Amino acid sequence: MLHDNPVTILCAHRVIDGAGRKSVLDEMYLKGSQLELADLEKKLGFLKKKYKFISISDYLKAFENGKRLPANSLILTFDDGYIEHYNDVYPLLKRLGIPASFFIATDYVSETDCKWDDKIAAMIARAKVKEFVLDTHLTGKRKFEIGNVEGKARAAGYLWRALKYAGVDERTDLICDLEKALGLTGSGSDNGAYRMTVSWENVKALADDPLMEVGAHTRTHPVLAGLTDEELRDELSASKKEIEERTGKTVSVLCYPYGKKYDYDERAKKFAKDAGFRAALSLDYGRNNGGTDLFALRRLPLLPEPMTIFKVRLSGILDFISAKRESVSHARAAVHQD
Numbered sequence: 001m002l003h004d005n006p007v008t009i010l011c012a013h014r015v016i017d018g019a020g021r022k023s024v025l026d027e028m029y030l031k032g033s034q035l036e037l038a039d040l041e042k043k044l045g046f047l048k049k050k051y052k053f054i055s056i057s058d059y060l061k062a063f064e065n066g067k068r069l070p071a072n073s074l075i076l077t078f079d080d081g082y083i084e085h086y087n088d089v090y091p092l093l094k095r096l097g098i099p100a101s102f103f104i105a106t107d108y109v110s111e112t113d114c115k116w117d118d119k120i121a122a123m124i125a126r127a128k129v130k131e132f133v134l135d136t137h138l139t140g141k142r143k144f145e146i147g148n149v150e151g152k153a154r155a156a157g158y159l160w161r162a163l164k165y166a167g168v169d170e171r172t173d174l175i176c177d178l179e180k181a182l183g184l185t186g187s188g189s190d191n192g193a194y195r196m197t198v199s200w201e202n203v204k205a206l207a208d209d210p211l212m213e214v215g216a217h218t219r220t221h222p223v224l225a226g227l228t229d230e231e232l233r234d235e236l237s238a239s240k241k242e243i244e245e246r247t248g249k250t251v252s253v254l255c256y257p258y259g260k261k262y263d264y265d266e267r268a269k270k271f272a273k274d275a276g277f278r279a280a281l282s283l284d285y286g287r288n289n290g291g292t293d294l295f296a297l298r299r300l301p302l303l304p305e306p307m308t309i310f311k312v313r314l315s316g317i318l319d320f321i322s323a324k325r326e327s328v329s330h331a332r333a334a335v336h337q338d
């Protein structure tokens, strides 16, 4: 049977360099289960001893040619193209000789923009007010206490959940309302505050490195299950095409935004195949074997948990419980996790 050894795919989002003085925004992300760079390094050190790092291409080659993969094969993935993936994570991976894949939402490769949820977090981080009120149909009338980092992280997490399934226009309107409520209008557009993503130069450098791979994460990071056929086709094909044009490399793998069962559907899987992808990653919890759908590959999140728990979780003993707990904690994430 094809690679009957289960393959673990790990997934990380923000990786905060906690060595220096952390910004309020960094503290907010850390409250939202994002990783610290030193923690990532420690975990990679352990993984390097116990696991055989492979690339997604190795995985696909084995799958397509019916070859067996080494025991304890592990793939490392980073979603959303955060700037620290290039500045901090990439040099660390190079130093350790570890391959990884980076998934890019192409419309946000920008010096002045970022994903809507990151923008909300950044706005709340730099707001000077101690509380604010929103009265919208998405939130109802609601007061948010943001006098400290915990409150700021809670407010960002609440708005992430409230807006995740909203349409683009509704979201834009709410961000406008939020800007006013936070007293940020008229303060000049502080675009620097939103610089969170890699540049196309960074993406090309990653794609040019034989150890690294770049995959598509759509154009605007929407919930795919809610899109029309036309929008879905555009999100998948245009992101693939843009990365290919910018890097000169074929993009074979898609990563579904949000990635849970209810965020992508059979239609998204079919459109991904039609767009020319060879595989797609979800955030459904679990490991992969010869029977796993190549267009619903499972991943485990890399969490800021103690090494002892990390090791137990990696062993697979807790897969069933972790899958259940993860789906609950995901709904409560303080900032965001995907």
Ligand SMILES: [Zn+2]
Binding pocket: 079, 080, 217, 221, 256, 257, 258, 338
């Ligand atoms: Zn994402």
